[in-house]
Amino acid sequence: MSDSGQHLGSGDVSASEALLVERLGAAAVERLRDLERRVVGQAPPLPWSGRAPPRGTALDCDVLLAGGGLSLLYAVTLARAGVRVAVADPNGVARGHREWNASMPELQALVSGGILDERELQELVAARYARGLVRWRGSAPVYTRGVLDVAIDAQRLLNHLRARCGALGVTLLDGAGVIGQSVGEGGVEVALRDRDGAVRTLICRLLLDGRGASSPFARWDLVCPTVGGVLGGLALGEGPDEVDPSVGELLVSVDDAQDGRLPIWEGFPGRSGQFTTYLFEYTEPQRLGPRPLTALYGRFFSSLHRYKRGDATVLRPTFGFIPAHSRLRPHPASPSDRVLLVGDAAARHSPLTFCGFGAALRSFAPVCARLLERLGADRLDRRGLEACWAEAPSLTVLGALALMMTDRSLARRDPAWTNRLLGAAFDALAAQGDEAFRDVLQDRAGPGQIWRLLRATARREPRVYRAVMETLSLRELLSFARNFAAFGLRGAEVTWPT
Ligand SMILES: Cc1cc2nc3c(=O)[nH]c(=O)nc-3n(C[C@H](O)[C@H](O)[C@H](O)COP(=O)(O)OP(=O)(O)OC[C@H]3O[C@@H](n4cnc5c(N)ncnc54)[C@H](O)[C@@H]3O)c2cc1C
The missing domain is CATH 3.30.70 (Alpha-Beta Plaits)
Known part of the structure; x- marks a missing residue:
């Protein structure tokens, strides 16, 4: 090179x-x-404003999924339950341009969720690693097992999801990008722009927004x-x-x-x-x-x-x-009734690891189960849809740690700082053993584990206290303390809302 x-x-x-x-x-x-x-x-404003469908409007489908990437997991799961689904993607459905890694227990969610069978899962595996390495400049390397240790063939998974959609009667709108929507009591009118610039509309009961970071509704900090x-x-x-x-x-x-x-x-x-x-x-x-x-x-x-x-x-x-999303501010909610953000657009994964693939594997089946209840009862209000999500309590405290690695930290004055901080943190994590390592990276850590990790890191790198005061605002510090107290009371268990 x-x-x-x-x-x-x-x-x-x-x-x-x-x-x-x-x-x-x-x-x-x-x-x-x-x-x-x-x-x-810098994108030009959307040139469309539609009409809100009144009650009784004829529907083209139940659910329109905007974005045919990893969120196709939702399309397959909902279609398997008999929901009429359409998927639109301006770049073509299942043309993700991604590579994904996870551990085998996490990947089993594809089998238990009915996406593929055990043989098909094994065929997805592109590589397996005996161990995982973390190495920061100036620190000794540390190793772990069972974290991101299976690389899958992402295009093969997407091809499979697309084929399952086809077999389940999902309408695939290749080359069609969602450019606007109008929500009414009878559904959502969604405007789609085709590759040739032609605009058409489609009416659904629910818009699932899986447009990733480019969704106009994605709110992340x-x-x-x-x-x-x-x-x-x-x-x-x-x-x-x-x-x-x-x-x-x-x-x-x-x-x-x-x-x-x-x-x-x-x-x-x-x-x-x-x-x-x-x-x-x-x-x-x-x-x-x-x-x-x-x-x-x-x-x-x-x-x-x-x-x-x-x-x-x-x-x-x-x-x-x-x-x-840091969780130091209120989490961005569904933008309106009948619209639910999923995947990267929802930013529900860990604000420390950013492992959106693993998070999607953990969440698509329970979110779909909640969504099916809502669709069945026709309760598609904003709050109810938002309640389809539940997340690991540890995520509420990890955002503050991620801010310590951004360009507002001590690293602006001391370029070696972030390496030293991460060297200390991962040395402390490795000393707690493979299981603790996995728990933190796979969103299962409990309050005791996180607390021990913070204390062990600070013992190795005492400048961390000053760095926290320099990096976080008073409001963020208070949010962190409040979240930690709630995390301590709640523990690590994810409880799905009823
Ligand atoms: C370079 C890179 C490497 C990554 N590596 C890992 C990893 O190793 N492990 C891991 O766990 N996670 C990883 N991630 C994160 C993971 O890839 C994402 O969390 C996951 O792909 C999110 O899927 P998504 O479908 O929500 O969004 P995306 O993959 O961003 O898909 C969004 C889809 O929306 C479509 N779209 C855009 N605009 C419109 C529109 N107007 N109308 C309709 N559709 C539209 C796009 O064409 C695209 O297909 C990585 C991410 C990146 C960027």
Whole structure:
């Protein structure tokens, strides 16, 4: 890999565009630009205002799912229960451009949820890792087992979901993007724009918004811009700068923070010497620059050789914004009656790990069960829909920890700070054993576990107290304390609302 990518800084956008086209291909760069425009708010306003369907309006379907990505899990589950479902996606249904990892117990939810059988699940597995690595610059590596240790063939899963939709009679609206909706007592009129620009409408009882970070309703206060893809040509071996097929690299840093943000790598060996790798940073939406993914790809190409050696080529680019919610403010609710956010648009996953895939596996079946009751009783009011969600209590305290890694932290003055903090935190976590490690990363940790982890981290890195005072506002500190007290009373158990 040459160093030419280092010219891809945010200040030199035209040069970066040409280099990105060379490295990623024109179609991928067009998708990237479109996503940047939609997420950082430069998209033109929607040119549509519809009519609210009155009671008794004839319906085209029960549920319209906007976004045919991972949220197809909802389409299959609802259709299996006899609900008439349609799915619209401007980029084509089940064309996700994602790579996903989880553990086998988490993946079993696909079998118990009726999405696929055991044989089909095994066929999805692209790689398994004997252990997972976390290594922060300046700290000793730590290892764990049973976390993100199974890489699945994401396109195969999406193909399967699409085929199941077809077999269950789901209407697939390839190339149709939702551009607006109007909610009335008789349903939701949804406007769809086709690839040729033609606009048509469709009336449903419920709109499921699975448009990810680009949904106009997605409200998040934390974000990881993430870039990378499936790479070929990297050196195989057991050295830290080589790809070891038996090791999943969960979190690795090879640099200190730049402008307060720590660039973090993850890397998962795949089939035939391929390596899926990402570079991401923790930040807040208001601090995303005008071209966040373009700028991050610049860092990706200029620092890849410090992470892994070899003559890398990008075989399949993958990028996006992974949104999350800190829970230090009220959680964004359904925008109106008859509309429910799912997947990344709902930002219900951990604000610390951002593992949206694992979170979707854990939640799609219970959320669908609640949704089916609501559809059956025709109780699709905003509050009732919001109550379809329940989440792990530990998530209410993890957002504050994520803020400690953003570019408002001590890292603005001390670029080595975030590495030191994370080195101390993961050393403390590894000392608690594999089970505690899994519990924290898979949203099962109880209040005692989190408390012990915080104390052990502070013993290793006492500057953490000052960093907390510098990073969190008084309001955020009070929210954190209140959430922790409630977490302590409630424990780790997820209780689905009745
Ligand atoms: C680069 C990257 C790597 C990741 N790696 C991991 C990982 O290793 N493990 C993990 O657990 N999670 C990972 N995640 C997170 C995980 O991929 C997401 O949580 C998950 O894909 C969310 O799925 P989704 O369907 O909600 O959203 P998305 O995957 O963002 O899909 C949204 C869909 O909506 C469509 N859409 C957009 N606009 C419209 C519109 N107007 N109308 C209709 N449809 C529209 C898009 O075309 C897209 O298909 C990663 C995310 C990224 C970006």
